[in-house]
Amino acid sequence: MASESPTSAQDWPGRYHHIDQVLDNPGPRTDPAFLAGDGVKQFLRNEAKILVIGAGGLGCEILANLALTGFKDIHVIDMDTIDISNLNRQFLFRQKDVGHPKATVAAEFIMNRVPGVKVTPYFGKIQDKDDDYYMQFNLVICGLDSVEARRWMNATLVNLVDPENPESLKPMIDGGTEGFKGQARVILPTISSCYECSLDMLNKPTAFPICTIANTPRLPEHCIEWASVLEWPRVHGDKKMDTDDPDHIGWLYKVAAARAAEFKIEGVTWSLTQGVVKNIIPAIASTNAIIAAACCNEAFKIATSSAAYLNNYFMLIGTDGVYSYTFEHEKRDDCPVCGGEALEMTMSSETTVEQLIEILVEKQDIQIKKPSLSTPTKQIYLQAPPQLEKATRPNLEKKVSELVPSGGEVTVTATTLPFSLSLRISYSP
Amino acid sequence: MSTVEASTTALITEAAPDNKTRRYDRQLRLWAASGQSALENARILVISGGATATSILKNLVLPGIGHFTILDPLTVTPEDAGNNFFLDGLKSVGKSRAEEGVRLLLEMNDGVDGKAETRSLEEVLDAPGGKEWLGEFTLVIAVNLEKGVSERLAGVLWEEESFPPLVVVRPAGFLAEFYIQYHEHTVIESHPETAQSLQIDRPFPALLDYAMSLDFENMDVTDHGHIPYVVILVRVLEEWKKSHGGLPPQTHAEKSQFKKNILAMRKKSDEENFEEAEAQAYRAWTKTVVPSETRALFDDAKVASPSPVEAPFYKLVRALKKFVGGTGQGALPLTSTLPDMKASTGAYIELQKLYKTRAEEEKEEFKACLREVCGGSIEGIGEDVIDAFVKNAHALKLLRGKRWAALDGDHEGLVQAIQTSSKQLSIHLALSALANFTAKSKGTRETLSVEAVTAEAKKLLPEGAELPDEFEDCVGEVVRSPTAELPNTAALLGGLVAQEVIKMITKQYVPINGYCVVDLVETWTGIL
Numbered sequence: 001m002a003s004e005s006p007t008s009a010q011d012w013p014g015r016y017h018h019i020d021q022v023l024d025n026p027g028p029r030t031d032p033a034f035l036a037g038d039g040v041k042q043f044l045r046n047e048a049k050i051l052v053i054g055a056g057g058l059g060c061e062i063l064a065n066l067a068l069t070g071f072k073d074i075h076v077i078d079m080d081t082i083d084i085s086n087l088n089r090q091f092l093f094r095q096k097d098v099g100h101p102k103a104t105v106a107a108e109f110i111m112n113r114v115p116g117v118k119v120t121p122y123f124g125k126i127q128d129k130d131d132d133y134y135m136q137f138n139l140v141i142c143g144l145d146s147v148e149a150r151r152w153m154n155a156t157l158v159n160l161v162d163p164e165n166p167e168s169l170k171p172m173i174d175g176g177t178e179g180f181k182g183q184a185r186v187i188l189p190t191i192s193s194c195y196e197c198s199l200d201m202l203n204k205p206t207a208f209p210i211c212t213i214a215n216t217p218r219l220p221e222h223c224i225e226w227a228s229v230l231e232w233p234r235v236h237g238d239k240k241m242d243t244d245d246p247d248h249i250g251w252l253y254k255v256a257a258a259r260a261a262e263f264k265i266e267g268v269t270w271s272l273t274q275g276v277v278k279n280i281i282p283a284i285a286s287t288n289a290i291i292a293a294a295c296c297n298e299a300f301k302i303a304t305s306s307a308a309y310l311n312n313y314f315m316l317i318g319t320d321g322v323y324s325y326t327f328e329h330e331k332r333d334d335c336p337v338c339g340g341e342a343l344e345m346t347m348s349s350e351t352t353v354e355q356l357i358e359i360l361v362e363k364q365d366i367q368i369k370k371p372s373l374s375t376p377t378k379q380i381y382l383q384a385p386p387q388l389e390k391a392t393r394p395n396l397e398k399k400v401s402e403l404v405p406s407g408g409e410v411t412v413t414a415t416t417l418p419f420s421l422s423l424r425i426s427y428s429p
Numbered sequence: 430m431s432t433v434e435a436s437t438t439a440l441i442t443e444a445a446p447d448n449k450t451r452r453y454d455r456q457l458r459l460w461a462a463s464g465q466s467a468l469e470n471a472r473i474l475v476i477s478g479g480a481t482a483t484s485i486l487k488n489l490v491l492p493g494i495g496h497f498t499i500l501d502p503l504t505v506t507p508e509d510a511g512n513n514f515f516l517d518g519l520k521s522v523g524k525s526r527a528e529e530g531v532r533l534l535l536e537m538n539d540g541v542d543g544k545a546e547t548r549s550l551e552e553v554l555d556a557p558g559g560k561e562w563l564g565e566f567t568l569v570i571a572v573n574l575e576k577g578v579s580e581r582l583a584g585v586l587w588e589e590e591s592f593p594p595l596v597v598v599r600p601a602g603f604l605a606e607f608y609i610q611y612h613e614h615t616v617i618e619s620h621p622e623t624a625q626s627l628q629i630d631r632p633f634p635a636l637l638d639y640a641m642s643l644d645f646e647n648m649d650v651t652d653h654g655h656i657p658y659v660v661i662l663v664r665v666l667e668e669w670k671k672s673h674g675g676l677p678p679q680t681h682a683e684k685s686q687f688k689k690n691i692l693a694m695r696k697k698s699d700e701e702n703f704e705e706a707e708a709q710a711y712r713a714w715t716k717t718v719v720p721s722e723t724r725a726l727f728d729d730a731k732v733a734s735p736s737p738v739e740a741p742f743y744k745l746v747r748a749l750k751k752f753v754g755g756t757g758q759g760a761l762p763l764t765s766t767l768p769d770m771k772a773s774t775g776a777y778i779e780l781q782k783l784y785k786t787r788a789e790e791e792k793e794e795f796k797a798c799l800r801e802v803c804g805g806s807i808e809g810i811g812e813d814v815i816d817a818f819v820k821n822a823h824a825l826k827l828l829r830g831k832r833w834a835a836l837d838g839d840h841e842g843l844v845q846a847i848q849t850s851s852k853q854l855s856i857h858l859a860l861s862a863l864a865n866f867t868a869k870s871k872g873t874r875e876t877l878s879v880e881a882v883t884a885e886a887k888k889l890l891p892e893g894a895e896l897p898d899e900f901e902d903c904v905g906e907v908v909r910s911p912t913a914e915l916p917n918t919a920a921l922l923g924g925l926v927a928q929e930v931i932k933m934i935t936k937q938y939v940p941i942n943g944y945c946v947v948d949l950v951e952t953w954t955g956i957l
Contacts, residue, residue: 012507012510012511012519013507014506014511015507015510015511016512017508018508018511018512018910018912018914018916019511019512019913019915019916021602021909021911021912021913022602022603022910022913022915025909026909027602027603027902027905027906027909027950028901028902028905028906029902029905029906029951061920064514064920065916065917065920068511068512068513068514068916069915069916069917084448084451084452085451085452085454085455087452087491087538088452088453088454088455088456088491088492088493089455089456089491089492091487091491091537094536094537113514113517113518114514114518115518179458179459180459180928184952216655216772216773216774216777217774218769218770218774218777218778246445249445250445253442254442263774263778264778265778269443270442270443270444270445270446271446271450271454271457271458274454275458280455281455282455282456282458282459283455283456284456284459284488284492284928284931285487285488285491285492285924285927286488286923286924286925286927286928286931287924287928288924289484289487289488289920289921289923289924289927290921290924290928291924292920293917293919293920293921293923293924294917294949294952296916296917296920297603297917297918297921297949297952298952300917301950307949307950308951309952310951310952311951314952314953316954318925318938319620319622319938319939320619320938320939321940321941321942321956322928322929322941322945322954322956324953324955326952326953
């Protein structure tokens, strides 16, 4: 195991020959405030503390890059264990590591390979940690595959900002990939566009209507959904489906294939079955390398001021040549996380509470499941606990205009949202 | 439960995937077994074992490249040990950089074969049989070579069309570029975002008969709400043409009327299939054409003049041209892939069958054209290649490349690039000028400076041409860090170059044609 404290004892002469070329001299576009030389090296190598969220496809790359660029105190959080399908890209893991926690194995690998770097792993959820924990870092880099985790992290870092305390502003660098495509961005909480501001840029997940699945299947995917959504609970009752269990996938595949044969639908395969039920996104080493490098380069520039940093969104498409687009994503004044202004909602005075909930669930820029609604003075509809759900259920059929005056505010909460959303309601004539 | 199991036992289904398929699952979804097999049969040569080179190799070893060789005569220095993840810190210092790199890269994937070659590139090129040795590889990647030897290598590999493509990679601090040298590169499976035309404007006979045979009026209400939009459009269009001199809707007013006609056929106001037909109505008046890029292929000189040694691609294109001019009547072979649409299972499967049957017939006609083109036998071209070709006929790619560094001697090209791509060109000029300066000043006392590199850059441009404004920013960066392989730059190039190499080897997706330049100060990439 590597040394316990981030000292410079292992910084052999010449170790940072390459990096020091940009730390000893400013470039033409470097901020005049950049202090070339020992001060910036001291900060980078002995003081900076950086948090990496995710030790998967992006995380492995991020950890290696950070260690080589000279960050010595790195923390990493990941709740997953290693699966064989990770090995085509998550290069810190080997066959023998399958089943072990990603964060721990990755941290050990980095410490063995890059002397003098301390990587502190946490095998668990980001939600396990409190504000004090996040407060200790200078920077946060996210290499996640979940929208929900990104929203949580983003909201947490925005809420952490205390205008009186400049240290409370933690730049968040976020990367994401899908096949040959990816993006990297720099978020300065409360200052620049945050993750929530850009939620409407996400593709809508494919959802198949239940009536299609049940009555008019046309595609192999419809048959697979039938097997997993309808047949599994019918046959197995409360037994939970484990999409990592080959026996479970095998069962779904056979059931889906039988249904497909019955309806003369072609194309149900094992691979498609797994892809549909696990919502698998193609992932390759090269795209992860590009995006992770872009993220770490931003972290390095922010930590050292050796060059200007990305303002604020880099998007890459690698299917047809190398196409990339760098632009400034604008902050949203009505962003529920960083905007401060309530979201304006205009509806007919005939709209019922139930219809409003449907509109909210459909809305691409807020992406919410099972919202609960209330006004400053009363509860409109609560999803839980069951007693309150029952008590407020009669409101579903009422018109919103009976419960909220024009210009009134409605607060929306949901378990998937790490914040509450304010709506200002008005009625179209 | 018993019914489910009874119905599944009779079915022949595939077994659970093996370990290798599971390992590569996430990439097989991008390039399938055919792409994987191409990768596993590829042999890559990487010249230099530095940080950028091992970063590139990492992203080729992980997906399972067949073989790689690192050619590097140098031993590991403390400077190398500080910025290369595929060295073992100080423990590697003094050992062969090629051998250490190969050893640590191979740890990631035991399905890959790797070899260290400790000769220098000059030795290889000077030795008898050196050219043949290079020619054995599928592709060659050269990182950070000196100008003279890069030129020599590029020259040798350009001599024969059959020699491997060459990727030349040059990083300096936050800036970098790479170039792929190839004579030509053809792609059948380009994985386009657009689907092939359903040819609703010119329905094939069986589809037209089917659409006209349905009794919309007296149909059961449920069935009526489940007629696929393709059938509705074919029907409405046919009826429209009867009353409009055989023409589809032309003007905006006519198109609106056409949409109204569709909605007027509804039996209930909530028939989603008719709403879908209205939304897709443009397909009825959009003429099915051969895309311009495919048409351009028909006129290509190599397509026009058959050669005994040509790639199957040209025979296929020639056959396609024949098909379009003959039985295809101006259109590509019909697609067999139907998008999902509001329909009952029966109606959808029926329509799918019509498309599949017709597509199969047109494919047979295409094969007849191919047989003619090939002089009788098409045995050399596999059925899977023909299938892929027909399926991707609307998105075929033929890229013609230039020799590496051709741009630096092309005054016209440079002047044009100053006008159209000054930002991208500035990075290239700064890196080229730096390489020229380094070569020239070797063994002299001339020191690197912004002025010296700027002077070299001016020499690249024709007389009277001015350096682009952005050049100043770039020259400052390369002078600041002339020999720096920053770990992040190396990692980013590692991803980009590996991605392009995978596209070259698998012949899937579309690689770059020219230089890809990278600026990691403002974080953007460009093509020159």
